[in-house]
Amino acid sequence: MSVFLRNHIKHFLVVNFIVFGLTTFSLAAPITFEFTFTGIQNPSMGVGYITFDDALLPNPGAVDFLLPNPAVLDLSITITGASMGNGTYGLADFGSIAWYTNGGLLDFSEELVGQPTLNDPWGTPSEGDGGDFNLFAMGGGTEGSGTRYPQIPITGQRQLPPTGMWWFTLQTEGGQGDQMVLTSMRSRAAVPTLGTWGLTTLGLLLVVAMVVIRRKSR
Numbered sequence: 001m002s003v004f005l006r007n008h009i010k011h012f013l014v015v016n017f018i019v020f021g022l023t024t025f026s027l028a029a030p031i032t033f034e035f036t037f038t039g040i041q042n043p044s045m046g047v048g049y050i051t052f053d054d055a056l057l058p059n060p061g062a063v064d065f066l067l068p069n070p071a072v073l074d075l076s077i078t079i080t081g082a083s084m085g086n087g088t089y090g091l092a093d094f095g096s097i098a099w100y101t102n103g104g105l106l107d108f109s110e111e112l113v114g115q116p117t118l119n120d121p122w123g124t125p126s127e128g129d130g131g132d133f134n135l136f137a138m139g140g141g142t143e144g145s146g147t148r149y150p151q152i153p154i155t156g157q158r159q160l161p162p163t164g165m166w167w168f169t170l171q172t173e174g175g176q177g178d179q180m181v182l183t184s185m186r187s188r189a190a191v192p193t194l195g196t197w198g199l200t201t202l203g204l205l206l207v208v209a210m211v212v213i214r215r216k217s218r
Contacts, residue, residue, distance in 0.1 A: 030054060030073050031108060032188045035133070037162075037170050037180035039081065044178040046162060046170060048077030049188075050097070059108070062100040072097055077135065079162055085173030089161035098134040098164065112185040123182055125167040133182060134164035137174050 031054040037046035056071035065072050068091075075091040104117030113123035117131050124130030137160060160174035168182040 031057065032074075033112070033185050034188060035077075035185040036183050037077075038183040040169075040179045040181055042081075042083070042178045044079065044082035044172060044180050046077050046079050046172075046180050048075070050075045057099065058101075060101040060103050060105050062102075063098075065097040065099065067091065067094055067096055069097075075135070077162065079172055082172040082178045084177040085160055085162060087159050093138055093161040094135050095138040096136045098132050098136070100128065100132040102129060102131040104131065108187045110186070113182060123168055123185070125169050125181055128167060130167065132167045133185065134168065135162065135170060137161040137163035 030051050032049050032051040034049045035047075039045060050072065051074040053071050053073060063071075072091065075094065075097075076088065078088045079086050101122065102117035102119060104115060104122055106112055106115050106122060113121075115122045117129075120126045120130035122131045123133075160176075162170040162172045162177075162180070163175045165171040165175055165179065170180045172178045172180070
């Protein structure tokens, strides 16, 4: 076998070793859900997305994520058609996120609304029997006794973010505007990314590959 052919085989093996390492260790993949809230007998609509660290998102489970929180990586919602509170709002506009599956193991590869829980289908605004997904404006509604989310007046400029006022239900303008209910929530196709361990492993693989190539080239 010629030296040229042997070197090409060695390089082929090294490259495949690196690819195998990337495939094995590039497992960290934040999960992004696109969602739609539709007005209840009004033309308002809230369309947006939320990105979670999938390792910190319980399924099944129930949690109120106080923001900022390492489990919630990004959030955006655009309100249109409302009598007040139209606009685009981001992660900094919210104080907490409610996530509750009511014992159901949700299939993140499918539409979440309508999937089974221990009682009502997920997405049903029925006092928790269908779980919950909600956004709480900074300084806005908070969970308490008597009602699901008794409203606390928000002071400041107009065009306030929407806030939770019932299970799977938002109200625009910080709880003073139109009501909208969750009608769709599904995940985007996952795009694997390198986490800390993945980057460390990649660095080690590259070092090993360089050492192997140099030794074999002598």
